[in-house]
Amino acid sequence: MRRAILLLAPSLAVLIGIFAIPVLLLFVVSFWSVKSFRLQPDFSLAAWHRFFTVYGDLTLYTLAVGLAVGLFCTLLGFVFAYAARFKAGRFGDLLLVATLITLFGGYLVKIYAWKSILGADGLLNQALMGIGLTSQPLAFLIYSRGAVIIALVHFLLPFAILPIYASLRNVSETTIEAARDLGASASQVLMRVIVPQCLSGLFSAFAFCFLLAAGDYVTPMLLGGTSGSMLGQFVLLEFSTNFNWPAGSAMSFGLLFVCLLVIGALAAAGSRLMRRGEGAAS
Amino acid sequence: MTSTPLLKLSGLSKSFGAARAVEPLDLTVQAGDFCAILGPSGCGKSTLLRMIAGFIEPSSGSIAIEGRDITALGPEKRPTNMVFQSYGLFPHLTVAENVGFGLALQKKSKDEVSRRTDEALRLVRLEAFSQRMIDRLSGGQQQRVALARALIMRPKILLLDEPLAALDLKLRHQMQEELRRIHQEIGGTFIFVTHDQSEAFALANLVAVMNQGRVEQIGSPAEVYLSPATLFVADFVGETSLLAGERRQGRVTLKAGPHFASAGRDGPVRAIVRPERVGLKSDGVPAVVTDAVFFGASLKVSLRLPSDETLILRSSEADAAARYRIGERLAVGWEDQQVIDAGPG
Ligand SMILES: Nc1ncnc2c1ncn2[C@@H]1O[C@H](COP(=O)(O)OP(=O)(O)OP(=O)(O)O)[C@@H](O)[C@H]1O
Ligand SMILES: [Mg+2]
Numbered sequence: 001m002r003r004a005i006l007l008l009a010p011s012l013a014v015l016i017g018i019f020a021i022p023v024l025l026l027f028v029v030s031f032w033s034v035k036s037f038r039l040q041p042d043f044s045l046a047a048w049h050r051f052f053t054v055y056g057d058l059t060l061y062t063l064a065v066g067l068a069v070g071l072f073c074t075l076l077g078f079v080f081a082y083a084a085r086f087k088a089g090r091f092g093d094l095l096l097v098a099t100l101i102t103l104f105g106g107y108l109v110k111i112y113a114w115k116s117i118l119g120a121d122g123l124l125n126q127a128l129m130g131i132g133l134t135s136q137p138l139a140f141l142i143y144s145r146g147a148v149i150i151a152l153v154h155f156l157l158p159f160a161i162l163p164i165y166a167s168l169r170n171v172s173e174t175t176i177e178a179a180r181d182l183g184a185s186a187s188q189v190l191m192r193v194i195v196p197q198c199l200s201g202l203f204s205a206f207a208f209c210f211l212l213a214a215g216d217y218v219t220p221m222l223l224g225g226t227s228g229s230m231l232g233q234f235v236l237l238e239f240s241t242n243f244n245w246p247a248g249s250a251m252s253f254g255l256l257f258v259c260l261l262v263i264g265a266l267a268a269a270g271s272r273l274m275r276r277g278e279g280a281a282s
Numbered sequence: 283m284t285s286t287p288l289l290k291l292s293g294l295s296k297s298f299g300a301a302r303a304v305e306p307l308d309l310t311v312q313a314g315d316f317c318a319i320l321g322p323s324g325c326g327k328s329t330l331l332r333m334i335a336g337f338i339e340p341s342s343g344s345i346a347i348e349g350r351d352i353t354a355l356g357p358e359k360r361p362t363n364m365v366f367q368s369y370g371l372f373p374h375l376t377v378a379e380n381v382g383f384g385l386a387l388q389k390k391s392k393d394e395v396s397r398r399t400d401e402a403l404r405l406v407r408l409e410a411f412s413q414r415m416i417d418r419l420s421g422g423q424q425q426r427v428a429l430a431r432a433l434i435m436r437p438k439i440l441l442l443d444e445p446l447a448a449l450d451l452k453l454r455h456q457m458q459e460e461l462r463r464i465h466q467e468i469g470g471t472f473i474f475v476t477h478d479q480s481e482a483f484a485l486a487n488l489v490a491v492m493n494q495g496r497v498e499q500i501g502s503p504a505e506v507y508l509s510p511a512t513l514f515v516a517d518f519v520g521e522t523s524l525l526a527g528e529r530r531q532g533r534v535t536l537k538a539g540p541h542f543a544s545a546g547r548d549g550p551v552r553a554i555v556r557p558e559r560v561g562l563k564s565d566g567v568p569a570v571v572t573d574a575v576f577f578g579a580s581l582k583v584s585l586r587l588p589s590d591e592t593l594i595l596r597s598s599e600a601d602a603a604a605r606y607r608i609g610e611r612l613a614v615g616w617e618d619q620q621v622i623d624a625g626p627g
Contacts, residue, residue, distance in 0.1 A: 172368070175371070183359075184387055
C-alpha cells in the first residue's frame with residue numbers, strides 16, 4: 001500500500017502542478033471582483049450572482065443542447081456499432097476503421113461544410129427551391145439551435161461509436177443464441193441481453209459527447225446565430241472583451257458543476273441498475 | 283406400436299458452400315430416449331444439433347417433432363432447448379435470473395418464476411448459489427446453471443452440445459451421474475453430442491456414430507459396441523484391434539496366422555478383436571509384449587504379432603503385471619472375433 005503511494009507520487013505531483021493548482025486558482029478568481037479593468041483579490045459573490053441572474057437561462061439551454069447531442073450521438077453510435085459488430089460479419093473491424101477515418105477530420109471543415117449545406121444559398125435550400133417546395137430560402141436552417149446540434153452530432157459521433165463498439169465486442173454470440181433459444185424475440189434480445197451488457201460503453205459515449213457538446217463555443221459561434229448561442233461563447237466574451245475574469249470563471253465552474261451533476265445522477269441511476277445483481281453477489 | 287416418434291429427421295443435410303458438413307441422414311428418437319451423437323472432431327455433430335435447435339437452416343430434408351414439421355421455425359419457436367458448449371450464460375444477471383430468464387420472457391407471474399427457478403436449482407443442486415453472479419461460479423457450477431436454465435423450460439427435447447467437455451475427469455464423471463439422475467427424475471428426452479465413446483455408452487440408450495458428415499450406425503450401445511456396422515465404428519468405439527485377413531470359400535485366414543470359419547463374400551476382411559477377450563493360450567499365436575500400462579483396475583497390454591500388427595489385451599488378474607513384462611514372448615488367443623469386409627486396399 002505505502003509502496004503504491006510512493007510509486008504514484010511523481011505522477012500525482014505533475015497532475016496537481018499542471019492541472020489541479022491552476023483550476024483551483026481560477027476557482028478562487030471567481031470570488032474576486034474587477035474595478036476599472038483590474039482584478040481585485042477580495043471576496044465577492046458578484047460574479048456568481050451575475051452567472052445565476054444573467055446567464056441562468058442560457059446555462060439551461062446549453063445543457064439542453066448538450067443532452068440532445070449526447071442522446072443523438074449515443075443512439076446513432078449504438079446503431080452504427082451494432083451494425084458493425086453483428087451485421088458486418090468479419091468485416092466489422094474494417095468497416096469501423098473506414099468510418100472512423102471519414103468521420104474524424106477537421107472540426108472547422110465540418111462546420112463550414114454544414115454552413116454550405118444549410119446556408120441561405122446552400123445545398124439544401126437550393127434543392128428545396130429547385131423542386132419547388134419553397135420559393136424563398138428557409139432562413140431557420142442555419143443560425144439556429146438545430147444547426148448547432150446537427151454539426152455537433154456529426155463531429156462527436158466517432159467518440160460515441162468507439163466505446164460502444166468496444167463494449168459490444170465483449171458480448172458473446174452464445175448469450176444471444178441462448179436468449180433466442182429461450183424464446184426471446186429480436187427486440188427482447190436487444191433490450192434484455194445486448195444493451196444490459198454494454199451499459200458502460202453507452203454511459204461513456206453519452207458522458208463524452210454531452211460534456212464536449214455542452215462546453216463547445218466554436219460551433220454555436222459559426223452556426224448558432226443569435227437563437228443558437230451557448231454559454232461557452234459568453235465565457236469567452238467575459239474573459240476577453242469584457243475583461244471580467246471573475247464572471248468568466250464563475251460561469252465556467254457553474255457549467256462544470258451542473259454537467260457533473262447530470263453525469264453523476266446518470267451514473268447513480270446506472271449503477272443502481274447494475275447493483276441489483278452485484279450487491280447480492282458479495 | 284404405431285405412435286408418431288417424438289423427433290423425426292428425414293433426409294436432413296447441410297452444406298457450407300461446396301463443403302458437405304452433414305450428409306443426408308434419417309434419425310428417429312422416441313420420447314424418453316437418451317440419445318448420443320458420437321463422432322470425432324469436425325464430423326458434423328454440432329451442425330446436426332444446431333439444425334435441430336433451429337440455429338442452422340438445413341440445406342435439405344425436414345425436422346418433425348411429434349409429427350409436426352418445424353423445419354421453418356426459428357429457435358425461439360421450437361419446443362427444444364439447448365445447453366451450449368460454452369454455456370452462454372448471461373453475465374449481467376444472477377444465477378436465479380439466468381435460470382428464470384425464459385419463464386420471465388413468457389410473462390409468467392413472479393411467484394411461478396421464483397417457484398420454478400428454485401425447483402430447477404434444486405434439481406441441479408445449486409440452491410445455495412441463486413444470488414451469485416455468473417463470473418463467481420466454477421466451471422462445473424456454470425455448467426449446471428446452463429442445464430437448469432434449459433430444463434426450466436420443460437423442453438420436449440433437451441439438446442446438449444458437448445456439455446461436459448470443458449470439465450476435468452472427476453467432475454465429468456460426477457456430472458454424468460447427475461445427467462443420468464436428472465433424465466430419470468424428469469423423464470425427458472435428451473440428445474447430446476460427444477466425442478467421448480465412454481461418455482456416450484455411460485449415458486445413452488441410443489447411439490448414433492458419425493464420421494465425416496455421415497451417420498455410420500444407429501443403435502443401442504451394446505449393438506454399436508458388439509456388432510459395429512463399419513470399420514470406422516469398430517475402430518472408433520472401444521480399444522479394439524483390427525487384424526487383416528482374407529476370406530476364401532467361407533474360411534478366413536488372418537495374416538497373423540489363425541483361421542476360422544466365416545460366411546460371406548470372398549476378399550479382404552478385418553477381424554475385430556476386443557481386448558478383454560484376449561488371453562494366454564498355449565497353442566495360440568506367438569506374440570511379444572511391447573507395452574504394458576497399468577490402469578488401476580486393469581492392465582492394458584500391447585502385443586506385436588508375427589504379422590507386425592498390434593493386438594491389445596486387457597487383463598484384470600492380480601498377477602497380470604508379473605506375467606506381461608515388456609519383451610516377454612507368449613502365445614495368445616481370443617475367444618471370438620467379428621469379421622467385416624474391408625474392400626480392396
Ligand atoms: N459456419 C460454417 N461455415 C463453414 N464451414 C463450417 C461452418 N460450421 C461448421 N463448418 C464445417 O463443418 C464441419 C462440421 O462442423 P461441426 O462444428 O458440426 O463439427 P463437430 O462434429 O461439432 O466438431 P467438434 O467436435 O470439433 O465440435 C467442419 O468441417 C467445419 O469446418
Ligand atoms: Mg462441435
